[in-house]
Amino acid sequence: METALQSCLFLLMLNNLLMLGSTRIMWLIRFTAFQGILLAGMLLTMEHALLAAAVLLIKGALLPGLLWRTRNRLHSHHRMRPRMHVAVGVLAGMGGLVLSLWLEARLFTLPALFPPLLLPTALTTLFCGLILVVGRTTALAQVIGYLVAENGIFLLGMPLMTAGTTWFELALLLDVFVAVFVMGIAINHIGNTFESIDVGRFRSLRD
Amino acid sequence: MTAMLEALLFLPLGAGCIILLGTKAMCRVLLPLTALGHTALAAWTTYAVGTGAEPRAMNGLLAPDPLGALFLMLASLLFLAASIYAVYYLREEDRLEVHADIHGGPGFTNAPQRRLAACLCFFLSSMTLVTTTPHLGALWVGIEGTTLSSAPLIYFHRHQRSLEATWKYLIICSVGIALAMVGNILLSVAFYTPEGMTAMVEGMDQLGWFVSHARAGEETWLKAAYIFLLVGYGTKMGLAPLHNWLPDAHSQAPSLVSALLSGALLNCALLGILRGHQIMLAAGLGGFSGGLLSFFGLISLVTAAIFIVGQGHYKRMLAYSSVEHMGILALGIGVGGLAVSGAMLHAVCHSLTKCMLFLLSGNILARYHTFSSYDVRGMRWTMPITGALWMAGFLAVAGSPPFGIFISEFIIFKGMLAADSPLLAAAYLLALAVIFVGLSVAVLRMVQGNRPTDMPQTLREPLLSVLPPLVLGLAVLTLGLWIPDWLWNFLRKGAALVGG
Numbered sequence: 098m099e100t101a102l103q104s105c106l107f108l109l110m111l112n113n114l115l116m117l118g119s120t121r122i123m124w125l126i127r128f129t130a131f132q133g134i135l136l137a138g139m140l141l142t143m144e145h146a147l148l149a150a151a152v153l154l155i156k157g158a159l160l161p162g163l164l165w166r167t168r169n170r171l172h173s174h175h176r177m178r179p180r181m182h183v184a185v186g187v188l189a190g191m192g193g194l195v196l197s198l199w200l201e202a203r204l205f206t207l208p209a210l211f212p213p214l215l216l217p218t219a220l221t222t223l224f225c226g227l228i229l230v231v232g233r234t235t236a237l238a239q240v241i242g243y244l245v246a247e248n249g250i251f252l253l254g255m256p257l258m259t260a261g262t263t264w265f266e267l268a269l270l271l272d273v274f275v276a277v278f279v280m281g282i283a284i285n286h287i288g289n290t291f292e293s294i295d296v297g298r299f300r301s302l303r304d
Numbered sequence: 305m306t307a308m309l310e311a312l313l314f315l316p317l318g319a320g321c322i323i324l325l326g327t328k329a330m331c332r333v334l335l336p337l338t339a340l341g342h343t344a345l346a347a348w349t350t351y352a353v354g355t356g357a358e359p360r361a362m363n364g365l366l367a368p369d370p371l372g373a374l375f376l377m378l379a380s381l382l383f384l385a386a387s388i389y390a391v392y393y394l395r396e397e398d399r400l401e402v403h404a405d406i407h408g409g410p411g412f413t414n415a416p417q418r419r420l421a422a423c424l425c426f427f428l429s430s431m432t433l434v435t436t437t438p439h440l441g442a443l444w445v446g447i448e449g450t451t452l453s454s455a456p457l458i459y460f461h462r463h464q465r466s467l468e469a470t471w472k473y474l475i476i477c478s479v480g481i482a483l484a485m486v487g488n489i490l491l492s493v494a495f496y497t498p499e500g501m502t503a504m505v506e507g508m509d510q511l512g513w514f515v516s517h518a519r520a521g522e523e524t525w526l527k528a529a530y531i532f533l534l535v536g537y538g539t540k541m542g543l544a545p546l547h548n549w550l551p552d553a554h555s556q557a558p559s560l561v562s563a564l565l566s567g568a569l570l571n572c573a574l575l576g577i578l579r580g581h582q583i584m585l586a587a588g589l590g591g592f593s594g595g596l597l598s599f600f601g602l603i604s605l606v607t608a609a610i611f612i613v614g615q616g617h618y619k620r621m622l623a624y625s626s627v628e629h630m631g632i633l634a635l636g637i638g639v640g641g642l643a644v645s646g647a648m649l650h651a652v653c654h655s656l657t658k659c660m661l662f663l664l665s666g667n668i669l670a671r672y673h674t675f676s677s678y679d680v681r682g683m684r685w686t687m688p689i690t691g692a693l694w695m696a697g698f699l700a701v702a703g704s705p706p707f708g709i710f711i712s713e714f715i716i717f718k719g720m721l722a723a724d725s726p727l728l729a730a731a732y733l734l735a736l737a738v739i740f741v742g743l744s745v746a747v748l749r750m751v752q753g754n755r756p757t758d759m760p761q762t763l764r765e766p767l768l769s770v771l772p773p774l775v776l777g778l779a780v781l782t783l784g785l786w787i788p789d790w791l792w793n794f795l796r797k798g799a800a801l802v803g804g
Contacts, residue, residue, distance in 0.1 A: 250482055269441075280474055283467070286467055301465050
């Protein structure tokens with residue numbers, strides 16, 4: 098089980114960096130779905146079968162499906178126009194990884210609570226999500242960034258999950274699902290109103 | 305009492321579902337009725353908490369303390385005022401199918417009124433959860449719920465600017481709140497022991513558990529947790545420099561929604577920060593959390609002062625005024641002691657005043673069809689009641705006597721001097737003076753001057769458009785002249801939980 102968990106964490110870390118290097122929405126959605134599957138796998142290794150099923154359904158299938166549908170409806174197949182160069186994004190992600198490893202070494206950590214690699218992977222995932230939100234101007238990419246950041250936070254909280262907190266974790270998943278659903282509706286409106294989902298064009302509300 | 309508390313949460317939730325399925329006429333009746341019912345229940349709950357009772361429901365998931373009950377009552381009262389105003393507002397909006405864009409863009413339509421009314425109810429239900437729960441995770445879910453239910457409210461007028469504001473609000477607040485969840489997790493990490501794990505994460509009274517075990521928390525993790533809570537909920541509260549969404553959302557939302565966002569929602573986010581501050585105080589780290597609050601409070605005051613001076617958009621001006629008052633609240637609580645009681649009174653007075661002013665801004669917009677304070681002239685002639693209330697509201701929000709905000713700001717100032725922070729007090733006074741001048745220039749320009757020649761000659765102002773702001777204004781005036789003992793004692797009870 099320990100090896101399976103470590104493998105999932107390693108794959109998640111790799112997945113994060115690949116996301117930062119990707120300029121196509123289609124690939125970002127696929128990587129997001131893969132993150133959901135990896136999270137479900139990690140929950141299984143920690144013996145949270147019910148939650149694993151819920152995560153697989155929501156993060157691995159429903160949310161990527163929702164994003165995919167939105168992309169197709171808006172015909173958003175073109176390459177994204179990143180606010181910062183892709184290489185800068187990847188470098189920032191690697192910087193986040195180094196910072197996370199440094200933090201793990203520096204903080205008074207609790208070996209009984211966090212399995213090896215979990216804390217830096219969670220923090221790196223969070224950083225990568227934030228980089229996507231800030232570094233991309235496409236509304237869909239920003240939603241994916243939010244989802245990735247949320248995945249990092251979910252991973253950080255994983256060691257604290259017990260059988261008694263399942264209701265709360267399910268409530269959180271529902272919350273995230275509704276959040277992405279509402280954002281999806283907003284993106285549809287943006288696409289219809291602005292004929293583009295490039296939020297870099299939002300400049301009418303300034304002092 | 306248990307049933308009452310459950311009804312507080314589920315009444316607006318159920319009403320929202322019924323409104324969604326019902327007709328347009330039904331929503332205009334159900335909305336104020338729901339608000340009335342909720343206010344009655346909230347008053348009963350607040351009274352019970354004030355007399356020392358400890359109401360609990362849903363296995364302790366709902367168990368308001370004086371601090372939560374104070375913000376619950378405020379949210380409920382403002383919702384009542386906004387829902388009465390909504391009856392007038394929705395009737396007026398219904399007169400036109402396609403509305404002319406103030407900025408000369410293409411005409412726009414509104415979202416269905418049933419959706420607005422239903423989302424208002426869901427918004428109230430989310431705020432109820434936030435103010436009544438001692439479970440920090442449920443509090444987080446409630447605050448995220450307020451974001452999701454209020455986003456469609458901001459996009460009621462379907463034009464480009466409101467969509468832009470909605471998107472910024474959704475993304476910035478959702479990411480901010482996600483960071484607050486990191487704070488919640490780090491808090492649990494700070495107290496982690498294999499033996500205490502179950503009690504800590506599975507109990508409903510998480511806040512009580514953290515406070516009673518605060519001394520056992522690991523300091524570094526606690527500080528990290530508090531920073532994340534402050535940044536996360538601070539984004540939602542509109543503390544500078546995390547306030548970017550606030551002027552956009554407040555200026556583009558319908559006025560009754562802006563009133564609720566500013567008067568009630570910001571308090572809910574503040575409550576999230578105060579829960580963290582409570583734990584830090586119990587852990588003996590109040591100096592750290594209070595210092596950070598004071599720092600962000602001062603930054604917010606200065607930022608608001610910079611943007612209010614010369615601000616030509618009167619709704620954005622009110623929004624920056626909210627940033628200012630959130631800064632004052634953070635400062636008061638950060639300083640501690642007497643200033644905390646002042647901050648509690650300030651929260652009450654600011655909520656009432658800002659709700660009043662935003663509702664009035666809706667009247668002005670309806671009459672003048674402009675957001676620019678340069679284009680609004682002669683309000684004392686064209687709309688005498690709104691004009692007089694707008695002037696009174698300005699005096700109240702700028703901290704002039706005899707209104708309640710003057711008293712609360714003065715108590716906070718005294719608290720700063722008592723805490724031996726003369727430099728902070730001086731900076732506070734300077735920022736308030738600059739803001740006073742900035743606000744007065746715009747407001748006096750709008751109220752004075754001649755009646756515009758192209759304005760309709762009617763002086764008629766519908767009762768429902770001026771009654772809620774009038775009542776709110778009278779309440780702020782009363783609090784400036786006389787604070788009932790029971791209210792002051794209640795505020796002191798709330799303040800005592802956060803170092804007052």
